[in-house]
Amino acid sequence: MAELRAETPCAGLVPVRVAGLSLSEVAPGRMTSVAPYRGQERALSAALKSAHGMAWPAPGRMTGREGARAIWFGQRMALLVGPDPDPALAAHAALTDQSDGWAVLRLEGAGAREVLARLTPLDLRERVFEQGHTARSELAHMAASVTRMGGDAWQVMVFRSMTATLVHEVETAMRRVAARGIFP
């Protein structure tokens, strides 16, 4: 009988390091999309708070902390990243496991913003896209989720099947930004 071996979405593709920039894989743990039933938003936020310690994220925002986060993921939807979802949430929202469906990457280093700016039409300027902000947008023509985790640290997610394309596109952009020699 065949022995199946689990592989992460980015196995063999990362890490990529170019000058001061690095692209690496994040092991997010369990990921669950949470979509509140009509009229249940408030009850869901309360349940989320008591079960996982974070409030329901407003559009374009991330709540929680390292290891247990809620990332806004679209209209009336958030992605719970880290913990297994508390069964109590199921009374207020549709929960769907997404753990193996998305590649999660972290791009960091001086110039990371300029790398992403080559790939997405989002306004990534410091005062517009602050730490803890998130957006659904296109990244190199792929449907992506982009979140600013820190000053020069960004989290990028695409569907797992598009991982190799994403890594290729981001690596190309990293090389081009580095070639300009304006970031130490």
Add this chain to the structure above:
Amino acid sequence: MRLSCPICGERDRREFYYQGAALARPEGEAWDAAWDDYLHNRENPAGVTRDLWQHEQGCGAWLVVTRNTITHEVLGVALAAEAGA
């Protein structure tokens, strides 16, 4: 061209998908001229028009966009769920 999504804020046109004219669905199921217009007949205005767009690469919401085809001004964007089509 940029559209201000009521949920996401101002975004590039590349994130949006164009559907067509935003029309109110006729009442009832009996076939009449109103259904004929709804299904087949379209204005092609030089001026203000109301279209349905979807924020496909963003939040996914359907939007009613009011814009001017002569000046290319975007006069308003509302959630289709709230504006009525």
